[in-house]
Amino acid sequence: xxxxxxxxxxxxxxxxxxxxxxxxxxxxxxxxxxxxxxxxxxxxxxxxxxxxxxxxxxxxxxxxxxxxxxxxxxxxxxxxxxxxxxxxxxxxxxxxxxxxxxxxxxxxxxxxxxxxxxxxxxxxxxxxxxxxxxxxxxxxxxxxxxxxxxxxxxxxxxxxxxxxxxxxxxxxxxxxxxxxxxxxxxxxxxxxxxxxxxxxxxxxxxxxxxxxxxxxxxxxxxxxxxxxxxxxxxxxxxxxxxxxxxxxxxxxxxxxxxxxxxxxxxxxxxxxxxxxxxxxxxxxxxxxxxxxxxxxxxxxxxxxxxxxxxxxxxxxxxxxxxxxxxxxxxxxxxxxxxxxxxxxxxxxxxxxxxxxxxxxxxxxxxxxxxxxxxxxxxxxxxxxxxxxxxxxxxxxxxxxxxxxxxxxxxxxxxxxxxxxxxxxxxxxxxxxxxxxxxxxxxxxxxxxxxxxxxxxxxxxxxxxxxxxxxxxxxxxxxxxxxxxxxxxxxxxxxxxxxxxxxx
DNA sequence: ATAGGGTTAG
Numbered sequence: 001x002x003x004x005x006x007x008x009x010x011x012x013x014x015x016x017x018x019x020x021x022x023x024x025x026x027x028x029x030x031x032x033x034x035x036x037x038x039x040x041x042x043x044x045x046x047x048x049x050x051x052x053x054x055x056x057x058x059x060x061x062x063x064x065x066x067x068x069x070x071x072x073x074x075x076x077x078x079x080x081x082x083x084x085x086x087x088x089x090x091x092x093x094x095x096x097x098x099x100x101x102x103x104x105x106x107x108x109x110x111x112x113x114x115x116x117x118x119x120x121x122x123x124x125x126x127x128x129x130x131x132x133x134x135x136x137x138x139x140x141x142x143x144x145x146x147x148x149x150x151x152x153x154x155x156x157x158x159x160x161x162x163x164x165x166x167x168x169x170x171x172x173x174x175x176x177x178x179x180x181x182x183x184x185x186x187x188x189x190x191x192x193x194x195x196x197x198x199x200x201x202x203x204x205x206x207x208x209x210x211x212x213x214x215x216x217x218x219x220x221x222x223x224x225x226x227x228x229x230x231x232x233x234x235x236x237x238x239x240x241x242x243x244x245x246x247x248x249x250x251x252x253x254x255x256x257x258x259x260x261x262x263x264x265x266x267x268x269x270x271x272x273x274x275x276x277x278x279x280x281x282x283x284x285x286x287x288x289x290x291x292x293x294x295x296x297x298x299x300x301x302x303x304x305x306x307x308x309x310x311x312x313x314x315x316x317x318x319x320x321x322x323x324x325x326x327x328x329x330x331x332x333x334x335x336x337x338x339x340x341x342x343x344x345x346x347x348x349x350x351x352x353x354x355x356x357x358x359x360x361x362x363x364x365x366x367x368x369x370x371x372x373x374x375x376x377x378x379x380x381x382x383x384x385x386x387x388x389x390x391x392x393x394x395x396x397x398x399x400x401x402x403x404x405x406x407x408x409x410x411x412x413x414x415x416x417x418x419x420x421x422x423x424x425x426x427x428x429x430x431x432x433x434x435x436x437x438x439x440x441x442x443x444x445x446x447x448x449x450x451x452x453x454x455x456x457x458x459x460x461x462x463x464x465x466x467x468x469x470x471x472x473x474x475x476x477x478x479x480x481x482x483x484x485x486x487x488x489x490x491x492x493x494x495x496x497x498x499x500x501x502x503x
Numbered sequence: 504a505t506a507g508g509g510t511t512a513g
Contacts, residue, residue, distance in 0.1 A: 071504065071505045077505090110505085213508090276511085315512040316512050
């Protein structure tokens with residue numbers, strides 16, 4: 001008996017080399033604490049590797065007598081949530097309710113979180129309603145997922161309102177996670193500068209932003225090309241005694257090409273070790289600016305640094321080689337030899353390169369090849385095809401829809417652009433006007449294509465009308481890269497004015 | 504003694 005119990009303990013530590021492991025596993029997941037005949041069973045969750053494991057363990061738990069505690073059930077439920085299997089988690093919860101398994105406020109909070117992560121914040125609030133009706137006391141852990149859910153559902157204004165309500169009505173004490181959730185939500189919604197200001201505001205309160213909050217703002221600043229602000233913020237957080245970690249640095253390395261090496265220098269100085277993500281970011285940066293030799297060298301040096309190049313490293317490098325017009329095939333063939341698997345991005349990158357080089361036949365062959373390997377083409381694949389192929393573009397769109405991939409605004413931009421180039425402005429206009437009925441909103445590119453074409457045809461009045469419509473639609477302000485849009489607007493205006501002048 | 508959080512490729 002003692003031997004077996006020691007065996008169980010070993011299993012809990014994950015010692016699979018122990019010969020008793022096999023005895024343990026044949027006895028399922030029931031295991032006990034130090035007291036041999038303790039009535040409370042303990043459950044080993046570490047053996048769950050995929051959803052099915054969790055589901056069968058759950059069924060086992062339902063049969064156990066005495067019944068496992070609410071804590072055990074809640075842990076199991078959350079394991080499934082951490083695997084991002086929210087539907088499964090909700091099904092498990094349903095079954096728990098039907099079989100009178102114990103639930104408490106924690107369990108309900110997991111359910112609220114599930115709905116929020118499924119983009120159903122409305123259900124999240126509905127659950128909060130029954131949570132309150134059952135007499136549970138909500139706290140900051142109940143509210144944080146709901147804030148996140150509102151942001152995920154693009155309800156930025158509502159999220160801010162809800163957050164302010166929590167503060168003014170003192171419904172809970174906001175903590176670091178709350179602050180982070182709001183700041184991250186704003187960043188991801190494209191309101192980087194609002195998030196930046198809010199961060200500064202919270203610095204002055206008792207609830208200080210932590211490394212998570214600084215990192216998400218730095219990441220957004222980098223993505224919006226506000227590199228100087230990002231560098232400033234990095235200095236500021238260090239000054240305030242908040243140590244940037246590997247993710248903070250990786251965000252920076254990813255967001256800048258010229259200064260990337262300096263950032264790595266700072267990392268090394270501060271004893272933060274670059275990892276695979278750091279290297280991938282550098283490879284991507286080098287590839288994008290055409291320094292493919294440097295990119296290749298870095299990839300080759302990774303094993304020596306104890307890092308394994310991933311398919312992401314190769315995808316970036318392949319992209320760099322394609323852009324330079326260099327032979328990317330050799331790299332492409334290297335992937336399986338290194339024990340890595342192609343992703344849809346690998347194929348899309350290659351297709352982009354092949355079509356860009358005018359090698360349509362090779363591109364089509366690769367397109368067929370990827371399907372033969374059961375790799376599903378996605379939106380980007382089809383857009384690449386549309387852009388690259390000389391065949392009738394509308395036929396390609398029809399194939400795409402037949403396969404159940406919905407065209408997006410980029411698809412339509414390509415089509416509209418194609419028709420404009422062919423002088424078929426009428427068809428282009430029909431497509432353009434059909435966008436709202438497809439649930440799509442023209443973006444700055446769409447307007448730019450149509451307005452430019454109208455100008456060329458001398459239809460200046462119509463072009464002006466569209467320009468006004470564009471301004472009114474606010475699409476120029478929607479994008480996070482507002483300053484780029486300003487340039488684009490100026491360009492379009494100049495084009496219009498030139499035409500008026502010529503006319 | 505169980506609930507909430509950040510970075511990589513086309």
